[in-house]
Amino acid sequence: MAFYKRSRAARVALPLRRVLPLVLVVLASVLFVVFMLKNRAVAGPSSFSFANLENPATILADPSFKLKLPKQTLLSVSLDQRNRLPPRNTDLFPTLAKDHTKIVLYVHNRPRYLRAVVRSLAGVEGIGETLLIVSHDGYFPEMDGIVRGIRFCQVKQIFAPYSPHLFPDSFPGVSLGDCHDKDDPAAKKCNGTADQYGNHRSPRIVSLKHHWWWMMNTVWDGMEETRGFDGHILFIEEDHYIYPNAYRNLQLLVGVKPTKCPECYATNLAPSDVNFKGEATDMLIAEKIGNMGYAFNRTVWRKIHAKAKEFCSFDEYNWDITMWATVYPSFGAPVYTLRGPRTSAAHFGKCGLHQGQGKSGACIDNGKASFQLDEIDKILNIKPDWQVHIIKKQSGYQAGFKGWGGWGDWRDRELCLSFAYMYHVV
């Protein structure tokens, strides 16, 4: 009896034992696919939550979006290949410091400014610990040459392969049959969607926002060098003079941010009013994110990336105004950045001009850069135990601003969205 029972049980159990692993594998796969689909599907603005972003690997992309990238020119293809080259100077700087903050310098075509910026970076304490990524809007041999000359840290160049500057006679450059200025497409039988003020696209004007967005997407989601990097990335421009203490100050700010200002999304090297050098008192400042020397991590990038549709469809050709007027306000709470009371970066202006230059003190004339630094700007000058002073009143562009236009053409909006999804949609 007992034997019979056991053998019957065994007869039933045996096939089940064989099948069970298969069943489990299938079940696990189904669960995984469901999970992936759930996470990849676009969540509308209302269903979006910060919880989605605790896992920095979560990507919000629209599965129904069809990538549409322009047909590349030979130059564009060759730049794409160069983008995959490893960083230079690994012989001089074989390893990056464990807690480094990467630096991205984005440039167009102002060699005199770039030379001055590179000279300022060479004097930055700690620069040898990090990787400098230079992102070019277009290909300009002189700009390329200046970056190749850098010997003070690991350096990698990337070139926006869809820069309007690389397409002399097709989109994103100007194509034959495109409308210009205030042309009426129906009357003129030309191509283009005018912006809210009736103006048609200008490649020179749209290139800045395209470059910034392409660069952000590439730096965070499309590069071997940043894959899995969970630190901060600092962004600077070709006309930003960087103080010798910028990197050490930045590291300190990044370190104290979680405790001193949990509501801060970023850190900044400079006040959001770029003509202001800072309060120069012993305190940390939390204020509106500025456009000079801002640094944030992948969690924040995911939040920005999730707003790709807002970023790409807002009729405003400046990336920073687009962020202030649409993306940041959509986060639901004021978006603060943490900075020190003295700036660690300054905008270059022309020497001897009084209007519009403020008190930054950095200027360029006839190829010569001049800059006066105080001793205190050469050393770490922020203390971790200072109180945080929050500047609640955020002036300047904000939600409700309808944009300066220049970004009305559906082709630009489509290209912009393609940049957002090109590293995620297969």
Ligand SMILES: *[C@@H]1O[C@H](CO)[C@@H](O)[C@H](O)[C@H]1NC(C)=O
């Ligand atoms: C407008 O663009 C389409 C698609 O690129 C092209 O086929 C057409 O010839 C263009 N129209 C004019 C007037 O050039």
Ligand SMILES: *[C@@H]1O[C@H](CO)[C@@H](O)[C@H](O)[C@H]1NC(C)=O
């Ligand atoms: C990134 O920064 C945000 C905002 O400061 C913070 O909430 C988050 O925990 C940080 N993420 C990581 C992985 O450090």
